[in-house]
Structures are given as C-alpha cells and as structure tokens.
Amino acid sequence: EDQVTQSPEALRLQEGESSSLNCSYTVSGLRGLFWYRQDPGKGPEFLFTLYSAGEEKEKERLKATLTKKESFLHITAPKPEDSATYLCAVQAPGGKLIFGQGTELSVKP
C-alpha cells in the first residue's frame, strides 16, 4: 500500500537551532515527492519538488533532499516565522497524491 510517514509529529526549536524533518515513503513508481508549508487555517503552500534520489533543492533556510526511501527537510538557523506545519506528499503512478500527516514546527525566540 502506498504510504507516507512524517516524523516527528511536533518539533520545538529555539531560534537559530538547526534541525531536520523526515518523510519516509513507500510507493510503487514514485513520480515526485513534494514539500509544503501550511499555516493555521490556510491552504498548503508549495515549497519543493524532488524527482530522483540524490536530488537537492534549497530555498532560504530550507533544504530538501531525497533518497530512495525518504526525504529530509533541513532547517538551518530557523526563525520564529518558520513556525508552521510542514507537509510531505508523493505522487503515485496514475496521478494520485498521498500526503503525510505533517510535522508541526514551533520556533521560539
């Protein structure tokens, strides 16, 4: 069964304390892996797409990496405005999108 699991469920960091979020997946024939940010009460905001193992993407303090079984979202020197829920999703053959349950990140000043 196609599945996406994110860990940890919640992460509390001090401002400037770097860390990583994990997204592990099982899908037959990965079409792409995607990261989103979601603020409370709003729709998810697209961050990155990764297509193949070894690929990396960066945006400001965020860097996403992909292996054959998992992806990491690295947050370097986070700021309070990085606080949000981060969602990972995979696209299976046929077009279905499967989301993980998200990691709720809180960054304290």
Added chain:
Amino acid sequence: EAQVTQNPRYLITVTGKKLTVTCSQNMNHEYMSWYRQDPGLGLRQIYYSMNVEVTDKGDVPEGYKVSRKEKRNFPLILESPSPNQTSLYFCASLQWIGAYEQYFGPGTRLTVT
C-alpha cells in the same frame, strides 16, 4: 495573479441537504483535486481530475461527487451530507507537465449537523 478560489468559505448545513462547493483556477492547469483535512488524519485526497471530462477517485471518495466539464472549474458535490463529512476542504490545481507547481485554495469549512 495566480489563484484558486473556493466558495463558500464557511458552510453550516443539515444532514441530507444537497450542497455544492465551487472551485475555480485561473492558471490553465490540467490537474485539479479536492482534499479534506481532519485533525490527526492529515490531508486526504477525495477526487482528482487530470483533464477535462476525466476524474478519478482518491483515498476517500465515498459520499462525494465531482465533475470537470471545463478546465477552470471543478465543483465538489455532496448529494446527501452526513455529520462525518464535517471537515475542512481544500481544492487545488496542479501544473505537472515540466515544472511541478501546485496551488491550494483558501479552504471551505463545512459543518453538517
């Protein structure tokens, strides 16, 4: 401005009263999708459409209908809503040829009593 619009944003209704949530995108995207988001369950795909007149079931299609008569619109229909369909609903459109970009609407909070 690239956007996905949903209406209504908030809706309280009663069991069994048919309702439609509209979704429209202005980006000429081929792919559109509906999701529901529930605490502890995350985002779950209800239906998706890879092109006009083509729709497919996601993970939780029971109790929902969709149609895709034109590229920009993708309404979600609840023929006979039940309390377990109380949720936050998101519509999204996706460009998946070449660079991937997905845009979500602002959400519709539905309460069925």
